[in-house]
Amino acid sequence: MTTASGKDLSRRDFFKIGFTAGVGLAVSFHLPADAGIARAAGTSQPSGDNILAPNAWLRIHPDSSVTVMVNHSEMGQGITTALSMIVAEELEADWSRVRAEIAPAADVYKNPAFGIQATGGSTSVETSWEILRKAGATAREMLVAAAAEKWEVPVAECKAQNSTVYHRHSGKRAEYGKLLEGAAAVKAPRQPRLKSADEFSIVGKRIPRLDSGLKARGKATFGIDVQLPGLLNAATVHAPRLGARPASVNDADARSMFGVRQVVKLESAVAVVADTFWQAHSAAGVLDVQWENAAGSGPSTPSIILRWEERIKAGGKAVRNDGDAVGQLERSAARISAAYTLPYQAHACPEPMNCTAHVRRDSCELWVPTQAQGIAQDTAANICGLSIDQVKVHTTYLGGGFGRRGLSDFVAEAVQLSKAVDAPVKLIWTREEDMRNDFYRPASHNILRAGLDENGFPTAWIHRAVGSAEFESLMSEAGPAFLPDWLPRGIKNWTGNAVAGLILKVRGSEDAMGGSTTMAYEIPHIRVEHIEDGPGVPVGFWRSVADSRNCFVVESFMDEIAAAGGIDPVELRLKLLKDSPRQSRVLQMAAEKSGWGKTGDPGVFQGVALHAFHGTPAAMVASVSVARSGRVKVHRVVCAVDCGTVINPKIVEAQLAGGIVFGLTATLKSSVTVEKGRIQQANFDDFPLLRMDEMPEVDVHIADSRRPPSGIGEVGVPPISPAVTNAIFSATGVRIRRLPVARGMLSG
Numbered sequence: 001m002t003t004a005s006g007k008d009l010s011r012r013d014f015f016k017i018g019f020t021a022g023v024g025l026a027v028s029f030h031l032p033a034d035a036g037i038a039r040a041a042g043t044s045q046p047s048g049d050n051i052l053a054p055n056a057w058l059r060i061h062p063d064s065s066v067t068v069m070v071n072h073s074e075m076g077q078g079i080t081t082a083l084s085m086i087v088a089e090e091l092e093a094d095w096s097r098v099r100a101e102i103a104p105a106a107d108v109y110k111n112p113a114f115g116i117q118a119t120g121g122s123t124s125v126e127t128s129w130e131i132l133r134k135a136g137a138t139a140r141e142m143l144v145a146a147a148a149e150k151w152e153v154p155v156a157e158c159k160a161q162n163s164t165v166y167h168r169h170s171g172k173r174a175e176y177g178k179l180l181e182g183a184a185a186v187k188a189p190r191q192p193r194l195k196s197a198d199e200f201s202i203v204g205k206r207i208p209r210l211d212s213g214l215k216a217r218g219k220a221t222f223g224i225d226v227q228l229p230g231l232l233n234a235a236t237v238h239a240p241r242l243g244a245r246p247a248s249v250n251d252a253d254a255r256s257m258f259g260v261r262q263v264v265k266l267e268s269a270v271a272v273v274a275d276t277f278w279q280a281h282s283a284a285g286v287l288d289v290q291w292e293n294a295a296g297s298g299p300s301t302p303s304i305i306l307r308w309e310e311r312i313k314a315g316g317k318a319v320r321n322d323g324d325a326v327g328q329l330e331r332s333a334a335r336i337s338a339a340y341t342l343p344y345q346a347h348a349c350p351e352p353m354n355c356t357a358h359v360r361r362d363s364c365e366l367w368v369p370t371q372a373q374g375i376a377q378d379t380a381a382n383i384c385g386l387s388i389d390q391v392k393v394h395t396t397y398l399g400g401g402f403g404r405r406g407l408s409d410f411v412a413e414a415v416q417l418s419k420a421v422d423a424p425v426k427l428i429w430t431r432e433e434d435m436r437n438d439f440y441r442p443a444s445h446n447i448l449r450a451g452l453d454e455n456g457f458p459t460a461w462i463h464r465a466v467g468s469a470e471f472e473s474l475m476s477e478a479g480p481a482f483l484p485d486w487l488p489r490g491i492k493n494w495t496g497n498a499v500a501g502l503i504l505k506v507r508g509s510e511d512a513m514g515g516s517t518t519m520a521y522e523i524p525h526i527r528v529e530h531i532e533d534g535p536g537v538p539v540g541f542w543r544s545v546a547d548s549r550n551c552f553v554v555e556s557f558m559d560e561i562a563a564a565g566g567i568d569p570v571e572l573r574l575k576l577l578k579d580s581p582r583q584s585r586v587l588q589m590a591a592e593k594s595g596w597g598k599t600g601d602p603g604v605f606q607g608v609a610l611h612a613f614h615g616t617p618a619a620m621v622a623s624v625s626v627a628r629s630g631r632v633k634v635h636r637v638v639c640a641v642d643c644g645t646v647i648n649p650k651i652v653e654a655q656l657a658g659g660i661v662f663g664l665t666a667t668l669k670s671s672v673t674v675e676k677g678r679i680q681q682a683n684f685d686d687f688p689l690l691r692m693d694e695m696p697e698v699d700v701h702i703a704d705s706r707r708p709p710s711g712i713g714e715v716g717v718p719p720i721s722p723a724v725t726n727a728i729f730s731a732t733g734v735r736i737r738r739l740p741v742a743r744g745m746l747s748g
Helices: 011-023 079-091 124-151 180-184 212-216 277-284 301-311 325-331 373-384 409-421 431-436 489-495 498-512 547-565 569-575 581-594 649-669 720-732
Strands: 037-039 050-055 058-060 066-070 098-102 158-161 164-167 173-175 232-238 245-250 260-265 269-274 288-292 317-322 334-342 354-359 364-368 391-395 425-428 444-452 458-467 525-532 605-613 616-626 632-641 697-702
Touching: 050 124, 050 180, 058 124, 066 079, 079 098, 079 124, 124 158, 124 164, 124 180, 232 277, 232 409, 232 431, 245 260, 245 269, 260 277, 260 409, 269 277, 269 409, 301 444, 301 458, 317 498, 325 444, 325 458, 325 525, 334 547, 354 373, 354 409, 364 373, 364 409, 373 391, 373 409, 409 425, 444 547, 458 547, 498 525, 547 569, 547 605, 547 720, 569 581, 569 605, 581 605, 581 616, 581 632, 581 697, 605 720, 616 720, 632 649, 632 720, 649 697, 649 720
Parallel strands: 066 098, 232 425, 364 391, 458 525, 632 697
Antiparallel strands: 037 050, 050 058, 058 066, 158 164, 164 173, 232 269, 245 288, 260 269, 317 525, 334 444, 354 364, 354 425, 444 458, 605 616, 616 632
């Protein structure tokens, strides 16, 4: 899809256009030119201290300590450490004196990839790299200039290092904290000198994370930990069936229970507000709620799949069309085809959805583990009838996000409850409420066909898929008036525009095929089609979004092509990547480090997969055994990645391992099913996660690169499924075309 200017519209452009058109939130990343001495406020600094605030991204204190303002949410990906390292590098700060603070919701802290303040798409380091380098370098040059003026020496004779400015000839030295007044009077340079990679002393080092000690000692504040004077607690009961709404409530028993303050009917739930959460939860359990639209058949997983198997027989919307794939397929020496089905997946964040809200007459304050401060802020403003600047957002640590906390339905409920009871309210969903009221990763059904030449190499490739797109839950066939109350005004206003609505629908199909439309394999004739068909299950962004589905499909089928042509799977991929050096490099690295093709442990077989997510190619080789019972054990995963300049190798390794855990759960363990409109899974007994004793050894190899950094947080998810299932084929001869892997497929 292109805009009127002819420019391709990306997923990131969608967010940017959607929110700027609807709310007027223009991108405003800048470094304020006028530095000054700011008085410390709140809990950030001791009362009365003077601090240097040369720009929006850092503060320097009289004790020479540095606070880095982090505009992205910390959900375990180590972003507070990585972004602080970038600032500290250019600032020449003493790392032992650096701390991080999550920034408030403000224009200057918007993510330029989205046009709002939000964390997702593995964009945090990528979009902050130049901004934070410039912020740190600006402050460094101002401090050096202040020292030079104080000593009456040329600036060129002064050097900053380890939070101190030195004069080379006289030996004079001054810590940053002694230069704050002078630096505040210095005009900020427009183009400060940035260090070369050879000068880095912090970036690239294996530095422990800033938040590790806090979390180890139980001092980190997650949303569920928030405490305020006069705080009330709330628990909810949501509709048991998708799309149902509360019609009437018999709350006499609940209201009579000790500690209960109020029962509130919401758009899709009923909530109990009480003195403690346990009181609220206990009272919610005795509510007698009658639900509208609670009867009827509703969607069921088997019927959804049957419907899709019929619908996929018709042509879909082409979102990539290179050459003449259909004609070439007919002319090919050989043809193969396969069908793949992927289920809905829950986010299953370790910390369930929660939010604390305090609505006053002319303001609203939120304490929330959110991935999207801008969306939370606009949601609250919409409900309260306030302007954006009347809503203050305090971002806590997040106990996992995975895309789920980019939406604000749970924020809306907390705001509505605080407004109803005129007091601060902390809303916590139980695990069951969280699991059954998710915005799930979309399911899909796929058919792939390939035409092969006489040597077994593909010359035609057709991928057709049917299912929901990640954007489906933002739209309604009935129009914006029927969208949920919690949806921010920006989306509501934008979806009411006919042209923008068309773009949204088209982008939905294109992004639903992410990872397929962008595959790097050089096949002359490629056609990718999508059939939009949402059966009424709410869907949303799930770690690595559509790439998590389509990488499994693409890489599984590539292995099927290799087997059909009698070609080694690594050799086939390398032949098709001759003009993609970064992909070829990581594939070769993974193959070499894993001992691909060499004799290994008896009963252990290897599978390979390759994928690039948002500019970061990664290759994985999984070593797998399959017992007679059908139990799959993944012994080792060798991963090679090219993520450009590496800020902290420990974080890269941890994120790849975390992505592998997440992906293995979806590969071997869990899925979400529906029966007559009811989500069947409720907790970790029927949605089991990967256990510690099931975790493979993960061996990560990072390609050396001077390129700017690219994302890493979601990169480990897409390739692990096909690497494992391709290894299962090597072990058993059984092709896995439906996830998760069931023992019944392999036993015997």
